[in-house]
Each structure stands twice: as structure tokens, then as C-alpha cells.
Amino acid sequence: MKLILKQYLASLKERKELDAVLPDLLSSMGMNVFIFPSRGFKEYGVDIAAVGQLQDDEEESVYLFSVKSGNLTRETWSGQSNQSLLPSLQEILYGFIPCRIPPQHKTKPIVICLCFGGDVNSGIRQEVTGFESINSRDNLRFEEWNGDMLAEYIQQHLLKEKLLPSSNQALLRKSLALLEEPESSSKHFSLLIDEVLSNATDADSVASSITRVNVCLWVLFSWCRDAENLEAAYLSSERALLLAWDKVKDHYTGKNKPSKSFNSILSTYQQITDCYVDKCLIPYVNLKYALSHAVHSPCSINVNIKLFDVLGRLSVKGHWILDSLSKSYIETPITDDENEEQEKLRFRLREITRSINLLCVNNPILLSPYKDSQAIDIGLALTLLSNNSELDGFVKSWLSEMVNRCIFSFESNGMYPIVNNSYENLLEHKYKDKTDSNYKNKLTEASILYPLLAVFCSLYKLDSVSLELETFVTDELAHSTLQYWYPNQYSEQNMYSNSDMHGSASTNFPMNGKLALEHITQECSNADSFKRMSAITKGKAPLVLTACRCYRYPVPFHYLENWIAVSE
Numbered sequence: 001m002k003l004i005l006k007q008y009l010a011s012l013k014e015r016k017e018l019d020a021v022l023p024d025l026l027s028s029m030g031m032n033v034f035i036f037p038s039r040g041f042k043e044y045g046v047d048i049a050a051v052g053q054l055q056d057d058e059e060e061s062v063y064l065f066s067v068k069s070g071n072l073t074r075e076t077w078s079g080q081s082n083q084s085l086l087p088s089l090q091e092i093l094y095g096f097i098p099c100r101i102p103p104q105h106k107t108k109p110i111v112i113c114l115c116f117g118g119d120v121n122s123g124i125r126q127e128v129t130g131f132e133s134i135n136s137r138d139n140l141r142f143e144e145w146n147g148d149m150l151a152e153y154i155q156q157h158l159l160k161e162k163l164l165p166s167s168n169q170a171l172l173r174k175s176l177a178l179l180e181e182p183e184s185s186s187k188h189f190s191l192l193i194d195e196v197l198s199n200a201t202d203a204d205s206v207a208s209s210i211t212r213v214n215v216c217l218w219v220l221f222s223w224c225r226d227a228e229n230l231e232a233a234y235l236s237s238e239r240a241l242l243l244a245w246d247k248v249k250d251h252y253t254g255k256n257k258p259s260k261s262f263n264s265i266l267s268t269y270q271q272i273t274d275c276y277v278d279k280c281l282i283p284y285v286n287l288k289y290a291l292s293h294a295v296h297s298p299c300s301i302n303v304n305i306k307l308f309d310v311l312g313r314l315s316v317k318g319h320w321i322l323d324s325l326s327k328s329y330i331e332t333p334i335t336d337d338e339n340e341e342q343e344k345l346r347f348r349l350r351e352i353t354r355s356i357n358l359l360c361v362n363n364p365i366l367l368s369p370y371k372d373s374q375a376i377d378i379g380l381a382l383t384l385l386s387n388n389s390e391l392d393g394f395v396k397s398w399l400s401e402m403v404n405r406c407i408f409s410f411e412s413n414g415m416y417p418i419v420n421n422s423y424e425n426l427l428e429h430k431y432k433d434k435t436d437s438n439y440k441n442k443l444t445e446a447s448i449l450y451p452l453l454a455v456f457c458s459l460y461k462l463d464s465v466s467l468e469l470e471t472f473v474t475d476e477l478a479h480s481t482l483q484y485w486y487p488n489q490y491s492e493q494n495m496y497s498n499s500d501m502h503g504s505a506s507t508n509f510p511m512n513g514k515l516a517l518e519h520i521t522q523e524c525s526n527a528d529s530f531k532r533m534s535a536i537t538k539g540k541a542p543l544v545l546t547a548c549r550c551y552r553y554p555v556p557f558h559y560l561e562n563w564i565a566v567s568e
Contacts, residue, residue, distance in 0.1 A: 004176065004219060005151035005159075009117035012069055012222060017271075018117050019047050019067045021218065024211050024264065025150070026050045028157040031063065034102065044100060045091035047115075051105055061109040062101060064092055065145070071118035072146075077128065085114060086131070093135060108139075115145040158215050168195050172216055175232065176223050182231035189220060189236040193243050203251045203258050210244045210261040214268055221272050230276045234313070237272040238550050241265060245543055246496035249534040270320065277317050281310060282351065285358040292363045300415075301426045304370045307363050312377035312549045314359065318352040318384045319542045321345055327539070350388075356381055357394045367401045368409065370426055372417045375449035376548060378402075379555035382456050383545075386563055392460065399457055400465050406449075407472045410440075418443040446481040448554050451509040455520060455557070458513030459567055466513040473511045482509040484520070485554040486527035487544075492534060495544065498551040517564055520557045530558045 012018040019037040026033050031052030035043065048065040066088040068076050078086040092112055101110075120128055132142040145153075159169070171192040178185040193213055200209040217233075217240050224233040244265050251258040284290040291310065295303045325345040332339060338346065360366045369378065385395050410416040413434035420426065420443065434440060450473055457466040473482070483505045487495065490502040506523050510516050530536065535543035548555050557564075 002148075002151045002155055004173070005154050006147045007222070007226075009147045009150050009154075010070060012117050012218075017218075018069055018115075020264065020267065021154075021215065022048050022065060022067065022115065024215070024261075025153055025158055026052070026063075028208075028211070029054065029153065037067075044095035045088035046096050046100075051108065057109075059109065061111050062105050063111045063113055064096065065113045065115045066092065068114075068116045070116065072114070072116050072120045072124065072128070074121070074124050076116075077124050085116075089114070089131070089135075097140075110140045111143055112140070113143050113145050115150075116147070117150065118147050120144065120146065154215065158212060164196065164212055164216075168192055171195070172219065175220060175236070179224055179227050179229055179232050182229070182235060185220075185232035186235035186239070189216075189232070190239050192216060193236075193240050197243055197247050200247055203256065206247050206251055207258040207261040210248060210258070210265055213240055213244060214261070214265040217265065217268055217272075221268070221275075225275065230272070230280060233272050234276050237269045238546060241269045242496045242543065242547055242550060245535065245540065249496075249538070252534070252538055254538075273313070273317050273320075277314060277352070277355075281314060281359075282355050285355045285362065288362045290362065291359065292365060299427075300365065301370065301423060301430060304365050304368070305423065305426075307359075307366055308369065308371075308374045308377045311356065311359060311366060312380050314352060314356055315377070315380035315384050316542070316546055316549050318349060318356070319380070319545050321349045321352060322384065322387060323542050325349060353385060353388050353391055356385065357391055360394075360398055367398070368405045368415065369402065369417045369449060370415050371421055372419050372444075372447050372449045373421055373552060374417070375452045376552055376554055378449070379452055380545060380549060382452075383555055383559050386459070386560065395456075396460050396462060399453065399460060399462060403453055403457065403465050403469050406453075407468070410444075410472075410476060413440075416444070417447070417449050419446055441479045444477060444480050446483060447477070448484055450477070450480075450511065451482050451484050451516065452554070454509075454511050454513060454516045455560075458517055459560070459563060463513070470511040470513075481507055482511065483507045484509055484523070484557065486523055486558075487530045487533065487556060488527060489529050491529055492532070495533065495547050495551075495553075496535075498547075503553065517567070521561075521564055524556075524558050524561055527558075530556055 009018070012021070023033045023036055026048070029052065031050040031054075033048065033050045035046060035049035037047050045066050046064050047067040050063045050065075051060060052063070053060045066085060068083075068085050070076070072085065076083075076085060078084055089112065097110060114128070128144075136142060171188050175185045175188040175192065178188065196213050196216075197209050200206040217237055220236055221233040224230050244262055248258045248262045252262060253259050281291070284294065292303050292307060295306045297303060325342065328339075328342050328345060332342070334342070369375070382395065382399075385391050406417060408414070415430060418426070418429055420429070429443065432439065450469065454466065454469055457469060473480070485503050485505050488502060488504040490500070494500045494502040504527065506519070510519050524530070533544065535541055545555065545559075547553065
């Protein structure tokens, strides 16, 4: 286990990775952290500061950490970069210690900690030791917190046997061993999450459990990143986030210890999904058929399933960015110009929405859903794109073409959308004689896709397309139960864990555009359980959309209520 942890630590970057792990570790060691990692503020060489008494200390001491990633080399020790360790240590000695230690801690011994995920290269050992010897004095000493020491502390305090038993550690090792089989890897990690969170009841145990899951998730992510296969990390982070919220929601205030633990695992989820999107998707969306070809399958069914899955992932990422941008506008209203954070979020959101546009244009299989449940991924994308009027032209053409292809494939007995989800059923459907009306009726006995298309065609004022879709459904799908799903009073209990069925379905969905909008307005008004869900009331609305993608629930029309009200 220690070797696994050491490899994980050595792979961490300094910013938002190694320095994000340390505060949780120090807190679990009984220390009080009074300076956390920050950006944009000069801290005179100190990344993290804490006060406490470790096992070998005679009295309480002030610990000042300067954090670097990987091995300590000549470049990272005294190179030309302003991020080198030696200048940071000099700033601590001559700037931080004389002027910035809080008054209540000024008389306490000081420990300057050189913190890095790897080891000290032998070529600079004498220089490091010499600097430490020259500058040590009675109330000031130096310590090296290298990968070995950090791994030992993590194992002792964050992942100790009492908190992460050997059976849990075995599940983590299995998950790491099966990275090349992402579904198997993520299943073992899901078992690990369930076991770690199972006994968490009070606020302290919830915070501690989520922190341990977060450390394990970071270990998995670092191994996935090294193996250049992020699939297991993506799937595991999604489930870890949702299950963590299911545990913390009753304790979440935004400021207390459980809240900080959840915010940490949310940050890890964001970094994993950012890495996935930036490395696996965005570089290739502008290349014709690139992502379709990357599926490495001669069968269009594989390509279709994976591309709609990718569409959903990209859309959920966009929803999280949109949520952050919206909150930023509320907290800091625009006067003359956006601040730096708002501008960065806006450009990032534009990058994501443009990527969805290019993904669909360059991979035409996204014009032809094979499964009715792909309405979930389409709904995630359309709900996001509805917030960007610049892409209205693309959305209208995409909707029109999807409707046309759904109608054509049904009438020509091609790969029209069916209620079955498994690859085997889709493969059987592809080579089946589809002229049998009973067979067609069975595979189209219900639908959420056509109601979704009807709603968006109406909202985008595609009157001729709406009429064509309404006529087709009336003539060809009179046998089908047209329906949509809404959260109900049981959804709060089950939405984030998928522990049981929940929600309500409205049937007899009208396909006339105007009537469809009136119908969902009424249903959203009746299904007010959505507005009382913890993710909505506590400012984490994208969690519901993440759960929809992960557990395959339709996107609630509640996200469109404002637009529907304006259009009416």
C-alpha cells in the first residue's frame, strides 16, 4: 500500500494536487491549519501553515510548508524559475517569519518543511543539507517531508487500518490493477466507496469518510493519468461525487468540516473531468470522424453508443461551468467589465458548447439515435445549448435532422430508436427483418425521445418540423406510450445513490408543440419536489444532471421553466 501511495504522490503536480492533499492530512494528524493554498496572494514562500504537536515534538510548534511536485532536482531547488524551492525558503526566513506569523504563535518553535512528492536527487543533497544546517537555530529547524514520509503519514492517519481496513485496501488495489478494463475497475472502486461511507452517520464521521474516499480517488486518478486511460477515473469520480453528496447533504452548510470535505471531492471530480475533456475530446472534435474512428469498431452500434455517451459527458461538464459562471455573476455583478474569473469561465463555457457543435457536425452518427434512452444525452446537450443564442442555428439544424432521420429510419425499416438498451438487443435489431408490424410496435411501445424533440422543436419555433413530427407520431406510433419523467417525493432519498426506483411519469404526452409546452408547465408546477431537492436548495443544481447522466434518468424539464415562461 505504501508503494502505491508513494507512486501516487510522485505523480502529483504542485498546484491544486499535492497542496490540496496536505491540509486534510495535517488536520487528520491533529494540527490546526491556518494558511491554506491560495492563488493571487503573496504568502512569502509559505503554501500551507499549521500549528500543532506531532509525536516527537516536546511542545506545540508552527509548521511552515513550501510545496513542490515530484523529485527535488537542481532545477526545482535553485533553477531560474520563480517557483524554485530555495527562493521560497529564503522568503520564509526573511519575510514570513519576522512579519506574518500570527501573534499568538510568535513564541512557539518553528519548523520549515520542504515538501515534495518524490525524493531529493543525490546531486544536490549537500546543498540542501548545507542550507538547512546554516539556517537552523534553537527555535527553528528544518524537516523534509518527501514521498516516503507523506505516504507513511497518509497510511497512518488518513487510511489507517481502523478507517480503511485491509478489505478496503484490497478493493483499491483491484481497482488499480484493472485500469485497462474500466468498467471492472470502477465496479471495485464503487464497492470501496460503499464500504467507506457505509458507517458514516454524524458530521465528523461523514467528513472523515469523504476525505478518505477523496484520497483513494486521487490515487486512482494519478494511476489512470500515468497509464493514459482516464475512463476508470471518470466513472469512479462521478459515482464518488454523488454518493458523497448523499451522505453530506444533511450536514452541508458551505462552511463546516463536512462541507469542506465535499468541496474537496467536488474539486477532484472537476479536475478529473477537465482532464478527460481536455485530453480525450476537445483536441479531436474539429476533425471529421476522428472520435468515431477512435471507438475502434467496425460496427456502427458501438460508435453510436459511445458518441452519445461522450455527448452527455461534455454536456454535464458544460452545466457545471455554467453554474459557476451564473453564481459568479450573482456574487459580483458586472459593472464595466467582467473580472478575470468570469472571463475565464465564459471562455471555457464557449469552448465546451462549441465542442458540442463540432462533435455533432463532424460525427454525423449523432444525428441518428439508436436508443430511446439517448434522449437523456440529447436533453443534457440541448438544455445547455439553450443558454447560448450564438448556437441557435446549429441547434435548429440538429433538431431538424434528428427528426427527419428518426422518421426516415422508421419508415424504411432501418435503425430507428428502440426501447431496448443492451448492445445484444441493438445488434439483433440491426439484422432483424423489421417489416413485421408487431415487432416494430413492441420495440417502440414507449418513448421519452419524441416528447423531448417535440418540446425543443416548439421552443426553437421549428413549426414545420413540429408538424411533421406530430403527424408521424399520430400515424405511426399511436400504440406507443409517450411519456416523460419528473422527480417526486422519493427522489431526494434515492436520486444520488440510485438505491431504489423513484420519480413519476406523465403519460399521454401531447405532441402538438403548444400543447406540449402547456403540459410540461403544468407538470413542473405539480412536481414541485424538484425545487425542494437538497442539490437545488443548497446551490449544487448540476448534481441532479450528473445523476441523470450516471443513473440514466431523463433531464427534468424544470431546467427549462424560465425559457418556457418567456416563450409563452
